[in-house]
Amino acid sequence: MLSPFKLALRRMPGVTPGTRSLHRHLLLWLLLPQLVLWLAAAYVTYNVADRYANRAIDAALKTATRSLARQVKPIGNGLFIDFPKAAQDIIEADPDDRVYYMVSTPPGEFILGNNKLPPPPVNDARLGETYFYNGSMKEKSHQLGIRVAAMYLSFGDENAPQRMLVQVARSRASGEELARQILVDTALPLSGLVALMSVIVWGGIRTGLAPLARLRAEVEDRAPNDLAPIKLEAAPEEVRALVKALNSLLAQVHENVSVQKRFISDAAHQLRTPLAGLKSQTELALTETDNPGLQARLRRVHESATRSAHLINQLLTLARAEPESVAAQGRTRVDLRRLASEVTAELVPRGRHAGVDLGLDDGDEKPIEIHGNALLLRESLLNLVDNAIRYAGDGSVVTVRLSAQDSQAVLEVEDNGPGIAEADRERVFERFARATHEGNGCGLGLAIVKEIVERHTGTVELQAVQPHGLRAVVRLPRIVERKTVAV
Amino acid sequence: MKLLLAEDDAILADALSANLALAGFEVDVAPNGAVAEYLLLRQQFDLGVLDLGLPLVDGLTVLKRVRAARPTLPMLVLTALDGLDHRVAGLNAGADDYLTKPFDFPELEARIRALLRRTRSAAAASAQEMGRLSFDRDTRRAAIDNEAMELSPREWMLMDLLLTQRDKVVTKEQIAEAWAVDRGDANAGSIEVYIHRLRRKLDGSGLAIRTVRGLGYLLEAEAA
Numbered sequence: 001m002l003s004p005f006k007l008a009l010r011r012m013p014g015v016t017p018g019t020r021s022l023h024r025h026l027l028l029w030l031l032l033p034q035l036v037l038w039l040a041a042a043y044v045t046y047n048v049a050d051r052y053a054n055r056a057i058d059a060a061l062k063t064a065t066r067s068l069a070r071q072v073k074p075i076g077n078g079l080f081i082d083f084p085k086a087a088q089d090i091i092e093a094d095p096d097d098r099v100y101y102m103v104s105t106p107p108g109e110f111i112l113g114n115n116k117l118p119p120p121p122v123n124d125a126r127l128g129e130t131y132f133y134n135g136s137m138k139e140k141s142h143q144l145g146i147r148v149a150a151m152y153l154s155f156g157d158e159n160a161p162q163r164m165l166v167q168v169a170r171s172r173a174s175g176e177e178l179a180r181q182i183l184v185d186t187a188l189p190l191s192g193l194v195a196l197m198s199v200i201v202w203g204g205i206r207t208g209l210a211p212l213a214r215l216r217a218e219v220e221d222r223a224p225n226d227l228a229p230i231k232l233e234a235a236p237e238e239v240r241a242l243v244k245a246l247n248s249l250l251a252q253v254h255e256n257v258s259v260q261k262r263f264i265s266d267a268a269h270q271l272r273t274p275l276a277g278l279k280s281q282t283e284l285a286l287t288e289t290d291n292p293g294l295q296a297r298l299r300r301v302h303e304s305a306t307r308s309a310h311l312i313n314q315l316l317t318l319a320r321a322e323p324e325s326v327a328a329q330g331r332t333r334v335d336l337r338r339l340a341s342e343v344t345a346e347l348v349p350r351g352r353h354a355g356v357d358l359g360l361d362d363g364d365e366k367p368i369e370i371h372g373n374a375l376l377l378r379e380s381l382l383n384l385v386d387n388a389i390r391y392a393g394d395g396s397v398v399t400v401r402l403s404a405q406d407s408q409a410v411l412e413v414e415d416n417g418p419g420i421a422e423a424d425r426e427r428v429f430e431r432f433a434r435a436t437h438e439g440n441g442c443g444l445g446l447a448i449v450k451e452i453v454e455r456h457t458g459t460v461e462l463q464a465v466q467p468h469g470l471r472a473v474v475r476l477p478r479i480v481e482r483k484t485v486a487v
Numbered sequence: 488m489k490l491l492l493a494e495d496d497a498i499l500a501d502a503l504s505a506n507l508a509l510a511g512f513e514v515d516v517a518p519n520g521a522v523a524e525y526l527l528l529r530q531q532f533d534l535g536v537l538d539l540g541l542p543l544v545d546g547l548t549v550l551k552r553v554r555a556a557r558p559t560l561p562m563l564v565l566t567a568l569d570g571l572d573h574r575v576a577g578l579n580a581g582a583d584d585y586l587t588k589p590f591d592f593p594e595l596e597a598r599i600r601a602l603l604r605r606t607r608s609a610a611a612a613s614a615q616e617m618g619r620l621s622f623d624r625d626t627r628r629a630a631i632d633n634e635a636m637e638l639s640p641r642e643w644m645l646m647d648l649l650l651t652q653r654d655k656v657v658t659k660e661q662i663a664e665a666w667a668v669d670r671g672d673a674n675a676g677s678i679e680v681y682i683h684r685l686r687r688k689l690d691g692s693g694l695a696i697r698t699v700r701g702l703g704y705l706l707e708a709e710a711a
Contacts, residue, residue, distance in 0.1 A: 063711070270568040273496045273540075275590035280502030283592045287509060309589045343657035345702050352697075352707070359700020 030201045038194050042187045049182035050277055053175035054147060058132045061149035064168040065130055068101055072166065074155030079105065079164065081112055097174055100137070100146065105164035107152065115139065117167045120150040127152050127163075134172065145172040211239040219246075226323060227254035264319055268312045275312070279305045307442065314444040317379050318431075321451040333479065334374045334438055335367040336409050337402055343381045344400045347389065355394035358385070361401045368402060368409045369479045372456045380452040383445040384413040384472050391418025392469070409478040416469040425462040448472070488512045488603065489531065493523035493549065494538045494565065503536075506592045512599075520544030527553045534603060536595075537582075539566045547580050553580030561602040563575065567588075615650055618693030618708050622650055631692045638688070641666060645681055649696065649706035658703040 074079045102113030110116060118135040131150045136143045138243040148169040156162035218230050229247040282302040289295060344360045351358035388398040392415035427433045429450045432443040453460045458476035465471050490512050494500040504514045515525035520541035527535055539546035550562060584598050597679040615622045619632045629636040644665050648657050662678050682704060686696050695709045
C-alpha cells in the first residue's frame with residue numbers, strides 16, 4: 001500500500017524517473033539541491049557583507065554628524081556655524097569618496113552644506129538620536145546611492161523652540177564594492193566546490209549504475225534461444241534481485257520449451273512403431289497379391305510410409321540440433337576430412353542405386369579438425385549429399401570437396417543437376433520450404449544443415465554452378481595448431 | 488532356422504512374422520518381455536529379434552539376462568529410439584546388431600542373414616558365392632564357373648576385402664591396411680595396378696569393380 005503522500009509524490013512531474021534515463025534522473029536530483037544551496041549561500045553572504053560594510057560606514061558617519069552638530073551653535077534665534085576650512089578640507093579630502101553634509105532648519109530648509117540630502121524616513125524623530133538610512137541624491141547629472149546619518153537638534157529659547165537637522169552622507173559605492181568583493185571571494189571557491197561535487201556525484205552515479213549496463217550487455221549479447229541463467233559477478237543487491245527475477249523467468253521459459261521439445265521427440269518415437277507396422281504390412285500385402293492395380297496402390301502406400309518415416313527422422317534430427325540438446329551432447333575434436341570420406345562412402349551405394357556418380361575430390365590427407373559434435377556434423381553432411389542425390393537426378397555427378405582456407409574448413413557438395421533458381425536459394429533453408437515438388441523430400445534437409453552449421457558458428461550458402469548445377473558451401477571455423485616459431 | 492520375435496505391437500509383429508515365414512524362417516512371437524525371456528531361456532533358437540520397448544520386462548533387461556545365460560545366441564535389437572545413447576546402451580547390453588524403426592523388410596532380412604552367417608560354423612561362412620564367382624577361404628580357391636582363377640597373395644586379399652564388403656566402398660586405406668600384414672611383396676605395385684589385374688581376371692564373371700572417385704573401389708554385380 002502506498003501512502004497518500006507517496007502517491008502525490010509519484011504524480012508530481014519529475015519526481016519519478018518515468019521513462020527518463022535513471023542516470024539523468026539521479027543527476028538532476030543530486031545536483032538541483034546543490035544549486036539551491038549555492039544560490040542561498042550567495043544571497044546570505046552578500047547581505048551579511050553588506051550589513052557589516054554599512055556598520056563600518058555608519059560608525060564613521062555618526063562621529064562626523066556629532067562633530068558637525070557641535071560646530072553649530074545657537075545665538076538667540078539664529079545659528080552660528082563655526083566650520084573651519086581645515087575641517088571642511090578633511091571632510092572633503094577624498095575626491096573618490098566624498099562626504100556630503102547638510103544642516104537645515106527647520107528640517108528640510110537648507111542653510112548650510114554642499115548638497116541637498118533626502119530627509120530621514122522617520123515620522124516623530126527624537127532629539128539627539130542618530131538615524132541611518134539609505135537614499136539617493138542628485139550629484140551633477142546622475143543619481144547617487146548614499147548612506148546617510150541624520151540627527152535632530154533643538155535650539156532657540158524655551159518660548160519658541162526650534163529644531164535643526166544635521167545630516168552627513170557618503171556614497172554607498174564603497175560599501176557595495178566591499179560587499180561585492182566579499183561575495184565574489186566566497187562564491188568563487190564555492191562554485192569550484194559545487195563543480196567538483198558535481199563531478200564526484202556524476203562519477204558515483206556512473207559507477208553505481210554500471211552493473212545495470214553490464215546486465216544490459218549480458219542480455220543483449222544473448223542468442224534469442226539461449227535460455228541459460230544470466231551470470232553477473234559481484235553485482236549490488238538491487239541488481240542481483242533483478243537478475244534473480246530474470247533468471248527465474250528464464251528457467252520457467254526453459255522448462256516450458258523443453259517440455260514441448262520432449263513432447264515432439266516422444267511423439268516422433270511413438271510414431272515409429274505404427275509406421276514400421278504399416279510398412280511391414282504393405283510389404284506383406286505386396287507379396288500376397290497378383291493384381292497389378294492393387295500392387296501399384298500398395299507401392300504408393302509403402303512410399304508414403306517411407307516418406308513419413310523420413311520426415312520423422314528429420315524432425316528428430318532438428319530437435320537434436322536445438323541449442324539445449326547440443327549443449328547436452330557435448331563437443332569434441334572432429335576430423336572433417338575423415339567424416340567427409342566416411343559419409344561419402346556410406347552414401348555411394350544409394351548414389352549408384354539412383355544412377356548418381358558420387359565421389360570425393362580431396363588430394364590432401366592432413367586432418368582438418370574442427371571443434372564440434374560429430375553426430376550432428378555427420379547429419380548435416382548426410383543431408384547435403386542426400387539432397388544432391390535426390391534432386392540432381394539420374395546420370396548426374398555429385399562431388400564432395402574439402403579444403404582448409406586460413407582459419408576455416410570449407411566443405412562443398414557440388415552437383416551438375418538442374419540447380420535452384422536464385423530467388424529460391426535463401427528460402428530453401430527455411431523449414432518445410434521446398435524449391436521443387438519432385439522427389440520425396442520433406443523440406444527439412446537444408447533447415448537441418450543450417451541449424452547444425454550455425455550451432456557450430458559456421459555459415460552455409462548455395463551457389464550456382466555453370467552451365468547448370470548447385471554447390472552447397474559450408475564454412476566452419478577450424479582448429480589451427482599454433483606452431484611455436486623459434487626466434 | 489528358428490527365430491524368436493519379441494514385439495508388442497500386434498500389427499507389426501503380425502506382418503514381421505508373416506514376412507519372416509515367407510523368407511523361410513520358423514518364427515515364434517512373444518508379445519512382452521516376460522514371455523520373451525521365458526522362451527529364449529527355455530527353448531532353442533538360432534536368433535532373437537528384440538524390441539527394446541517391451542511391456543512387463545523391458546527389452547534391455549531381457550537382453551542382459553539372456554546374454555548372461557546364452558552368450559552365443561545372436562540378438563538383433565529393434566528400437567524406436569535412435570539417440571546415440573540408446574545405441575550404445577543396446578550394444579553394451581550385448582546386442583549383435585540394431586535396426587531403427589521403421590525399416591524395410593529386406594533390410595531386416597539382410598541383417599538377420601548376416602548375423603546368422605557370422606555365428607554359423609566357420610566352414611559355412613568361409614565359402615561365398617557371388618554371380619558366377621565362388622570364393623572359398625578355407626581351401627584358398629577361387630573359381631568362375633568352376634574354372635580356377637589364379638590369384639597372387641595380394642590379389643587374394645584384395646578380392647577377399649571387396650567380396651566381404653560387396654556393394655560397399657572399400658577405401659584405399661583399408662586395402663593398404665590389409666596389405667600391411669603381408670610383408671612378402673612390399674612395393675610390388677600400386678593399388679591401381681592390382682585393381683586393373685583383378686578386373687581382367689573377373690572378366691565374364693558377372694562382377695564388376697567400380698572406381699569411386701576419391702574414395703576407393705566397390706564390387707557389384709553387373710546389371711543383367
